[in-house]
Amino acid sequence: MNDWGTLLTIFTLACFIGYFVIWGVTPALHSPLMSVSNAISGIVIIGAFVAAGQNDMNETKILSILAIVFASINIFGGFAVSQRMLAMFKKKQASNKTPGEKR
Amino acid sequence: MNQNFSTLIYLLSAVLFILSIRSLSAPNTARRGNALGILGMMLAIAASLTFGQIQDFVWIFAAIIFGAVIGLYAAVKVKMTALPQMVAVFNGLGGLSSVLIALAEILGGSHSPVETSLGLVIGAVAFSGSMVAFAKLQGLISAKPIHSRLLHLTNLVLFLALIGCLVHFGFKAEVRIFYLLTFVALVWGVFLVLPVGGADMPIIISLLNACSGWAAVSIGFSLNNVLLIITGALVGAGGAILSYVMVKAMNRSLSHILFGSLAQQQTLVSAEQKTAKSGSPTDAAFIMENASKVIIVPGYGMAVAQAQHILAEMGKDLHEKFGVEVKYAIHPVAGRMPGHMNVLLAEANVPYEDVFSLEDINREFATADVAYVIGANDVTNPLAKTDSSSPLYGMPVLDVEKAKTVFFVKRSLNSGYSGVDNPLFYADNTIMLYGDAKNVTEEIVSVLEK
Numbered sequence: 001m002n003d004w005g006t007l008l009t010i011f012t013l014a015c016f017i018g019y020f021v022i023w024g025v026t027p028a029l030h031s032p033l034m035s036v037s038n039a040i041s042g043i044v045i046i047g048a049f050v051a052a053g054q055n056d057m058n059e060t061k062i063l064s065i066l067a068i069v070f071a072s073i074n075i076f077g078g079f080a081v082s083q084r085m086l087a088m089f090k091k092k093q094a095s096n097k098t099p100g101e102k103r
Numbered sequence: 104m105n106q107n108f109s110t111l112i113y114l115l116s117a118v119l120f121i122l123s124i125r126s127l128s129a130p131n132t133a134r135r136g137n138a139l140g141i142l143g144m145m146l147a148i149a150a151s152l153t154f155g156q157i158q159d160f161v162w163i164f165a166a167i168i169f170g171a172v173i174g175l176y177a178a179v180k181v182k183m184t185a186l187p188q189m190v191a192v193f194n195g196l197g198g199l200s201s202v203l204i205a206l207a208e209i210l211g212g213s214h215s216p217v218e219t220s221l222g223l224v225i226g227a228v229a230f231s232g233s234m235v236a237f238a239k240l241q242g243l244i245s246a247k248p249i250h251s252r253l254l255h256l257t258n259l260v261l262f263l264a265l266i267g268c269l270v271h272f273g274f275k276a277e278v279r280i281f282y283l284l285t286f287v288a289l290v291w292g293v294f295l296v297l298p299v300g301g302a303d304m305p306i307i308i309s310l311l312n313a314c315s316g317w318a319a320v321s322i323g324f325s326l327n328n329v330l331l332i333i334t335g336a337l338v339g340a341g342g343a344i345l346s347y348v349m350v351k352a353m354n355r356s357l358s359h360i361l362f363g364s365l366a367q368q369q370t371l372v373s374a375e376q377k378t379a380k381s382g383s384p385t386d387a388a389f390i391m392e393n394a395s396k397v398i399i400v401p402g403y404g405m406a407v408a409q410a411q412h413i414l415a416e417m418g419k420d421l422h423e424k425f426g427v428e429v430k431y432a433i434h435p436v437a438g439r440m441p442g443h444m445n446v447l448l449a450e451a452n453v454p455y456e457d458v459f460s461l462e463d464i465n466r467e468f469a470t471a472d473v474a475y476v477i478g479a480n481d482v483t484n485p486l487a488k489t490d491s492s493s494p495l496y497g498m499p500v501l502d503v504e505k506a507k508t509v510f511f512v513k514r515s516l517n518s519g520y521s522g523v524d525n526p527l528f529y530a531d532n533t534i535m536l537y538g539d540a541k542n543v544t545e546e547i548v549s550v551l552e553k
Contacts, residue, residue: 018340030442053157067203072170080178
């Protein structure tokens with residue numbers, strides 16, 4: 001178990017890493033950045049596993065199962081939509097002949 | 104032993120998440136970034152399931168698969184113009200997930216009620232705020248900014264109530280108060296986003312994104328989970344920086360956006376005496392095919408008209424048939440979320456080397472023969488540079504007026520979201536092309552392809 005001070009230290013350092021890493025992202029990719037970071041914020045899902053994994057069905061378990069559903073939508077949807085976006089960023093030679101209406 | 108092993112895997116996941124975002128620094132490494140993120144997530148989930156002393160896996164797997172089906176379906180179906188709404192919904196669900204975890208914690212007897220309730224409050228604001236943002240972006244409710252003293256007063260009261268509940272909770276962890284807290288936080292999220300106008304949405308979406316990260320941080324503190332803290336901090340920093348970038352690009356302050364701006368109140372210059380020249384798509388096609396350099400400036404109006412494909416075709420025709428140098432200039436706040444316009448152009452197969460940000464292209468307008476402004480207005484307004492009484496003053500704008508000829512594709516001479524008249528419409532080198540962005544561009548393309 002970590003004490004509160006350790007967690008706060010980790011949090012503070014992580015904020016600094018975030019600050020420097022995010023400024024390095026090119027503005028052209030700000031939309032994918034948002035949807036990737038959105039997807040990884042679905043990491044809260046692991047906070048629901050223990051309560052959802054107990055044997056007896058009670059309100060705690062039900063709430064945790066719902067939490068897993070929503071976080072899972074966030075994770076899968078977020079990564080999938082980022083993949084779709086990033087797949088469209090192409091270099092000149094790779095650009096397709098027919099820009100057909102994709103949906 | 105197991106504890107150590109899962110700690111190591113969590114560390115690995117955290118590193119992967121950091122590398123994932125790091126890879127987004129350039130388009131050619133960006134896809135790898137997404138893959139690293141997915142890998143990090145899979146490792147974290149696998150480690151938690153393996154070492155979490157879980158007795159019953161059935162419901163967990165059912166819930167993950169159910170969510171995955173919905174998420175994947177939505178992600179595959181969504182149109183790129185509707186991306187901001189989609190991200191808002193996903194973000195809101197992440198917040199909702201934090202709320203439910205916090206509730207489960209409290210009902211199961213939390214050891215750290217303050218951190219848990221903080222996670223609940225931030226998550227709830229992210230959830231209800233995102234839902235309102237979704238409704239605004241989707242056009243379910245009016246996207247007009249609302250300026251009302253009463254609303255701001257309500258916000259203040261709700262905020263104080265929230266602080267009161269949190270403090271009370273610190274002393275005495277009553278479940279009853281916890282429900283009240285949830286309710287107040289949800290309502291506050293609604294009232295916070297409700298007054299925000301459509302043009303300010305990129306800022307709000309970024310901010311809500313940050314909230315879902317910070318909710319994860321709080322949950323991490325209450326569950327003593329380092330990975331949640333690191334990941335949440337990354338996401339929080341991302342959202343905060345993006346909203347800062349957007350606020351700068353719009354020359355607004357965050358308090359103005361959230362608590363009402365006075366910009367709308369000012370009297371507008373009447374446009375009656377001035378006349379604007381207008382031209383036909385045929386004229387535009389003729390001038391552009393004889394140009395040596397054309398810079399295209401797309402704005403949200405282009406996205407609304409779904410004109411990105413035909414616009415890309417116009418650029419391609421000009422380049423391939425007439426040897427014109429074609430570039431695209433993107434203002435940071437073009438679109439409804441940061442980077443939205445870049446995604447739309449990429450969707451239409453515009454190579455990313457031809458797409459430039461404001462700082463990179465602004466000097467080039469002086470050497471351009473044509474600036475083709477489609478669905479953008481305020482981001483080109485020269486008053487932002489000259490008129491200190493204008494609400495736009497100080498906002499970085501694209502210097503389109505320096506091009507030899509400026510085409511404005513617009514439905515009318517109406518002012519943009521800021522409500523400020525654009526003197527560029529009446530400039531000598533400006534030609535208005537009235538009509539729908541898509542139709543006008545289609546006509547130009549049909550002339551070019553003759």
